[in-house]
Amino acid sequence: MPDEFYRSHILLCQDPECLAKGANDIEEALLRELDAHGLRDEVNLLETSRLGHCHTGPEIVVYPEGVTYINLTPAAVTEIVNEHLLKGRVAKKYLFTGEARKDEELRAPTAKEIRIIMARCGVIDPENIEDYIADDGYAALAKALLQMTPRQVIDQVLQSGLRGRGGAGFPTGKKWEFAAAQKSDVKYIICNADEGDPGAFMNRRVLEGDPHSVLEGMIIAGYAFGAHQGYIYCRAEYPIAVRTLKIALRQAREFGFFGKNILGTGFDFDVELRIGAGAFVCGEETALMASIEGRRGEPRPRPPFPAVAGLWGKPTIINNVETLANVPNIIRHGAAWFAQIGTEKTKGTKTFTLAGDVVRTGLIEVPLGITLREVVFDVAGGIKDGKGFKAIQTGGPMGGCIPEHLLDTPLDYENLGALGSIMGSGGLVVMDDTTCMVDIARFFMDFIQDESCGKCVPCRIGTRRILEILQRICAGDGEEGDIEQLERLSKYILAGSLCGLGQGAPNPILTTIKHFRAEYEAHIKEKRCPAKVCKGLITYRILDTCPGCMVCARNCPSKAITGEKQKVHVINTDLCERCGICMTVCKFDTIVVE
Amino acid sequence: MRSKDLRTVLMAAALQPAEDDPVAVAEQRARIDAIIAEHAPKAGSTMLILNEIQSQIGHVSKPMQNYIAEKLRIPLKDVFGVITFYSFFTMKPRGKHRVAFCLGTACYVSGAEMLIEKAQQLLGVKLGETTPDRKFTIEPCRCLGACSQAPAIIVDDNVHGRNTPDRVVTVLRKYERV
Ligand SMILES: Cc1cc2nc3c(=O)[nH]c(=O)nc-3n(C[C@H](O)[C@H](O)[C@H](O)COP(=O)(O)O)c2cc1C
Numbered sequence: 001m002p003d004e005f006y007r008s009h010i011l012l013c014q015d016p017e018c019l020a021k022g023a024n025d026i027e028e029a030l031l032r033e034l035d036a037h038g039l040r041d042e043v044n045l046l047e048t049s050r051l052g053h054c055h056t057g058p059e060i061v062v063y064p065e066g067v068t069y070i071n072l073t074p075a076a077v078t079e080i081v082n083e084h085l086l087k088g089r090v091a092k093k094y095l096f097t098g099e100a101r102k103d104e105e106l107r108a109p110t111a112k113e114i115r116i117i118m119a120r121c122g123v124i125d126p127e128n129i130e131d132y133i134a135d136d137g138y139a140a141l142a143k144a145l146l147q148m149t150p151r152q153v154i155d156q157v158l159q160s161g162l163r164g165r166g167g168a169g170f171p172t173g174k175k176w177e178f179a180a181a182q183k184s185d186v187k188y189i190i191c192n193a194d195e196g197d198p199g200a201f202m203n204r205r206v207l208e209g210d211p212h213s214v215l216e217g218m219i220i221a222g223y224a225f226g227a228h229q230g231y232i233y234c235r236a237e238y239p240i241a242v243r244t245l246k247i248a249l250r251q252a253r254e255f256g257f258f259g260k261n262i263l264g265t266g267f268d269f270d271v272e273l274r275i276g277a278g279a280f281v282c283g284e285e286t287a288l289m290a291s292i293e294g295r296r297g298e299p300r301p302r303p304p305f306p307a308v309a310g311l312w313g314k315p316t317i318i319n320n321v322e323t324l325a326n327v328p329n330i331i332r333h334g335a336a337w338f339a340q341i342g343t344e345k346t347k348g349t350k351t352f353t354l355a356g357d358v359v360r361t362g363l364i365e366v367p368l369g370i371t372l373r374e375v376v377f378d379v380a381g382g383i384k385d386g387k388g389f390k391a392i393q394t395g396g397p398m399g400g401c402i403p404e405h406l407l408d409t410p411l412d413y414e415n416l417g418a419l420g421s422i423m424g425s426g427g428l429v430v431m432d433d434t435t436c437m438v439d440i441a442r443f444f445m446d447f448i449q450d451e452s453c454g455k456c457v458p459c460r461i462g463t464r465r466i467l468e469i470l471q472r473i474c475a476g477d478g479e480e481g482d483i484e485q486l487e488r489l490s491k492y493i494l495a496g497s498l499c500g501l502g503q504g505a506p507n508p509i510l511t512t513i514k515h516f517r518a519e520y521e522a523h524i525k526e527k528r529c530p531a532k533v534c535k536g537l538i539t540y541r542i543l544d545t546c547p548g549c550m551v552c553a554r555n556c557p558s559k560a561i562t563g564e565k566q567k568v569h570v571i572n573t574d575l576c577e578r579c580g581i582c583m584t585v586c587k588f589d590t591i592v593v594e
Numbered sequence: 595m596r597s598k599d600l601r602t603v604l605m606a607a608a609l610q611p612a613e614d615d616p617v618a619v620a621e622q623r624a625r626i627d628a629i630i631a632e633h634a635p636k637a638g639s640t641m642l643i644l645n646e647i648q649s650q651i652g653h654v655s656k657p658m659q660n661y662i663a664e665k666l667r668i669p670l671k672d673v674f675g676v677i678t679f680y681s682f683f684t685m686k687p688r689g690k691h692r693v694a695f696c697l698g699t700a701c702y703v704s705g706a707e708m709l710i711e712k713a714q715q716l717l718g719v720k721l722g723e724t725t726p727d728r729k730f731t732i733e734p735c736r737c738l739g740a741c742s743q744a745p746a747i748i749v750d751d752n753v754h755g756r757n758t759p760d761r762v763v764t765v766l767r768k769y770e771r772v
């Protein structure tokens with residue numbers, strides 16, 4: 001590889017949006033054209049993550065000129081290869097001339113952000129290990145293996161105050177210390193890349209944009225507590241992350257960072273990639289291990305903790321993607337450098353994904369201890385469309401909803417815990433005042449019900465009962481005493497469930513009851529959904545100002561709308577499914593919900 | 595017949611491959627054999643093998659499960675149990691295109707249900723079903739990690755973001771032709 005020179009490099013964006021617009025066809029066309037002109041040895045085609053103009057994708061950038069071409073079709077490719085690569089002039093028709101558009105998922109950092117984990121994402125070519133090495137990549141590995149003892153590595157991680165980014169926030173150094181103390185010739189390190197929380201995609205971006213930082217962290221972890229084999233468990237929903245990881249693994253092996261006698265130190269280490277198959281509970285560590293062992297992903301009681309008896313009964317450490325990606329930085333810059341960022345108890349930065357009703361959705365990295373208000377209003381630009389803030393949901397399905405008056409809470413594990421929520425993997429979903437909190441609680445319970453592995457009774461049956469009550473409330477059949485019953489069931493499920501899934505399942509219910517009790521009461525007592533969401537409690541009506549354009553009638557999936565051209569239409573509420581499509585297609589705003 | 599014998603008979607019938615079942619088609623069976631041979635030596639190979647077969651063949655029928663269990667010399671329940679646990683595995687072939695609607699939090703609050711209503715209307719099938727012409731299978735799915743482009747759908751391996759019911763129609767029409 002290092003001795004091949006190319007006169008041009010073409011970067012082809014493989015972001016989901018560009019793929020949707022046919023990036024794969026463009027790739028085929030490019031290869032075909034390059035072959036046809038015998039340019040395959042001179043021009044290097046690289047697939048990259050988001051280049052930034054995906055709304056006008058598919059797009060490519062041709063280097064060394066740094067020219068961006070957008071709106072590509074296979075025919076455009078023929079022209080670009082002819083003009084740009086053969087004749088050496090810019091193919092103006094497809095040239096991107098506007099101001100360079102930002103990556104919408106990962107924008108330029110705002111004043112309150114610090115980029116450590118995300119520093120290389122979108123900057124280096126994730127499919128080229130040399131880019132990573134040129135940016136001090138694998139320097140921490142060299143430092144750890146050549147200048148530090150395993151004990152010193154663990155001490156650095158301990159002193160840095162790094163805590164697990166997978167949700168529970170357990171001190172990483174402590175975990176490694178337990179595993180180091182185990183006498184066993186076989187130990188394992190597992191990277192948890194199952195990222196199942198809906199609304200969270202930070203691990204995906206690291207894996208797609210800077211995969212070697214995670215691999216380097218794994219080798220260092222292995223060295224620290226004596227593991228020679230690692231596994232990465234990545235969810236199947238992330239095909240691009242899987243592909244990037246495969247390439248990174250192959251290159252790292254070629255460069256001798258994996259395998260026998262790494263850097264001539266006599267330390268052996270290798271990693272295998274395992275893909276999930278669509279089960280949320282497999283993010284839980286004992287379930288994840290069962291899945292790697294090739295079984296149903298059912299959790300088991302702890303103790304014994306994985307650090308004592310984990311994968312195939314051997315001492316095993318499971319760390320989240322982001323936890324591991326922090327490790328090379330800590331080793332390179334020292335524990336003190338890391339510990340100066342963050343709060344007393346929670347050090348460093350954390351990535352969060354913002355989704356829902358804010359102006360700037362996407363991925364951010366902020367020092368821990370920043371307040372939720374700063375995140376929502378300064379970093380994310382506040383609520384969009386001029387609506388009001390209602391709640392922010394943190395921690396995924398086992399997290400909670402936090403209302404406006406608690407927004408000044410500094411973000412860390414303890415504070416979120418005190419509010420009845422959790423940090424989780426860092427997904428933040430912001431909801432405006434058109435969101436119904438009872439419906440959200442029902443939504444999460446539906447999710448939990450679906451994903452409960454069914455092994456323990458409190459989680460399997462308890463959450464079903466909760467879901468049934470919530471469904472009843474949303475349908476307008478709520479009864480006096482339902483709220484108390486929900487609280488009681490929640491208490492039992494929390495205390496009696498086997499794993500974190502069941503133990504966290506009541507959080508969305510308890511927090512919404514605590515902060516939005518009036519909304520539950522409106523549903524139960526007044527049979528009214530104040531946010532106008534719950535289908536059993538609303539009706540759609542067409543106003544007399546309807547000009548009779550017939551668009552709604554044509555779009556109604558249930559054929560519930562009738563009316564003649566240029567006459568006011570009517571909705572048959574018996575047929576109406578309350579899907580709301582009519583409202584989105586009406587150009588005259590003459591449809592209302594009541 | 596005693597009920598136990600009856601069960602054995604019924605089970606044997608369910609495991610008997612139909613003539614178009616992949617284990618009964620020589621070329622496909624060769625592919626299954628190759629996958630098993632490649633992964634069987636690895637620890638925890640059941641998941642690896644099933645993942646690979648699901649993505650190459652498109653489903654794992656009961657006769658296929660039986661075949662795999664026999665090849666791996668493990669009880670059939672250890673294969674069947676895995677298949678039924680994970681949502682990626684299917685026992686029947688899907689349509690030509692798999693259209694999955696994200697029902698993650700971000701997509702749910704941005705109107706994913708409307709997209710589903712629209713697709714059901716357009717294709718005339720319910721979630722989880724395949725169109726009679728076997729072009730599309732529509733299903734719900736978990737967060738695709740494209741939450742900043744909610745509501746998101748995935749068709750085959752391609753994610754489409756920022757959908758409206760109308761846009762879903764356009765997307766589906768595009769795939770209908772291919
Ligand atoms: C239901 C459930 C789902 C989980 N999902 C994930 C996940 O997707 N990613 C993750 O890193 N940790 C997840 N966890 C937490 C893991 O069990 C484990 O604590 C974590 O991977 C440890 O890594 P850390 O110490 O680096 O945080 C989940 C836990 C539960 C109970």
Ligand code: FES
Pocket residue numbers: 198199200696697698699700701702736737738739740741742744745746
């Ligand atoms: S919630 Fe739909 S992509 Fe994340």
